[in-house]
Amino acid sequence: MRLSFNMKFNAGLDGILNTQQKMNRAQDQLTKQTRLLTPADDPAASAKVLGLDQNLEQVAQFQNNSVLLKNNLALEETVLTNMRTTLDKARVLGIASGNGTYTSAEREAVAQELKNIQIELFDLMNTQNAEGGYIFSGFQDKKQTYSYNNATGIYEFQGDDGQKALQISPTIALAGNDSGKFVFENVDARFKASPAAIAAGGATAASVIVTDQSQFDAYFKKNYDRLTPANNDYNVVLTAPSSYEIQKNGAALVPPVTGAYTPDAPIVFNGLTITISGAAAVPGQVDFSLQAPEKKNILTTIGEFITALSDPTISNLNFNEAMSDNLVQITSAATSVDRYLSSIGGRINVLDSVYGTNEDLTINNKSYRADLSEVDYAAALTEITKQETALQAISNTFVKVSGISLFDYIR
Structure with missing residues (x-):
């Protein structure tokens, strides 16, 4: 077979270029720390690595969500804990105000202290997070949670009942806030009976007073008829x-x-004390009713009690009713706060558990990804050395072969 100069030259050049390409590939693997420079290097491993990368990005987002949720819940927990302490102070003042020896001036002093507590509670209920959102306003976090209505004297909730949930795993989403509608508004006011009304007979006076609140509450919950008044x-x-x-x-x-x-x-009668005056009351009749249950936030209740404390002309009966309303509402509000503190604790426990699981999953996925794609440094260095040696040998051979011609024999 006749070998031309061009054929020998091209064959030698191809050998040099191929060897150079192999050496460059080994150098790229070492530089980029991966053996999969293109999907063609290992299609099956490349597909698995792509799936693992997507999973790692998803888990990283879950972890970011978990951190954000935990910060939000920690803020809410701090606020509710402070509120719980403040409610305890209000309860102590409410009980102390029942001292029958208190003068009007002493009651007014209690009223002033309760005003400060009311301001503190109002401020806590309107707490904002780092982004400026009101944490108890639900989805309407740009609206102040509570405002005071000067016309009615009532503190009004302005948010909604939304909860902002974030995904912390493929199947678990947790709420990072609680709406004030449930924490503060959905709280039962004191169950009461209506004032006694003399319907017949010669009674001179009649009264119906709740003297055992727990017994009356149990009877009320069992017997109040919402359908047939x-x-x-x-x-x-x-x-x-x-x-x-x-x-x-x-x-x-x-x-x-x-x-x-x-x-x-x-x-x-079931926690009620009914008193009827008048010897000529028989025969006769005195009527009363179970008052419809209502929801009332603690700010409004404390405001009503402050009004009672500041009224020097209020009767003992009306003052005792206002004091009972206040104490029962404080207890109900504290119970609601405790319930949501417990809920926050449960969510934080879930967050910590899922966060740890995601960390373990990330470590496992990274280890598997490394097994599939990371370069073997010893093998890469060996390959570079081998290709360098081959390149040197091919280059020397190319020089000698390309230099052979008929003129060499003529000389």
Whole structure:
């Protein structure tokens, strides 16, 4: 076979270029610290690495969400803990105000201290996060959570019931806030009976007072009828010569509630104390009702109690009612705060657990990715050395072969 000069030259050049390409590839692998420079190097491993990269990015976002959630929940937990302490102070002042020896000036001093507590609670309920959002306003976090209505004297909630949730794993999303509508607004005010009304007979006075709140609350929750208001009407029927029967909407209770009537002697009924005055009250009838339950935030309740404390002309009965309203509402508000503090603690526990799981998953995925793609330094260095040696040998051979011609033999 005839070998031309061009054929020998091109064959030698191709050998040099191929060897140079192999050496450059080994150098690139060492520089980029990966053996997969293109998908063609290992299609199966490249596909797995791509999936692992996507998973690592997703888990990294989950971890960022977890950090953000934990910061938000920590802020809310701090605010609610401070509120809990402040409510305890308000309760102590409320109990102290029931001292029968307090003068009007002393009650006014309590009222001033409660005003400061009310301002503190108002400020805590309107707490903002680092981005300037109101943490208890739900989705409407650019609106101040509570504002005071001068016309009605009521503190009004201005947010909504939304909760902003963030994904912390493919299947778990946790709320990073709690709406004030549930924490502060969805709190039962004190269950009460309406004032006694003399419907018949010669009674000179009548009163119905809640004297055992827990017993009355239990009876109220079991018997209050939201569908038929008439079933919440009660009658104390006085019959000759001197007895009484308590009826519900004109019908006897089961079992019947009866007893002997003595003017001004208390009649005890499921936490209520009913007092009827007047010897000529028999026969006769005194009516009262279970008042419809209502929700009321603690700011408004404290404001109403401050008004009662500042009124030197208020009767003992009305003051005691205002004080009872205040104490029961403070207890209900504290219970609600405790419930949400517990909820925050549970969410933080879940966050910590999932965060740890995601960290373990990240380590495992990175290790697997390294096994698939990372370069073996010893092998890469060996390959570079081998290709350098080959390149040197091919270069020397190329020089000698390309220099052979007929003129060399003629000389």
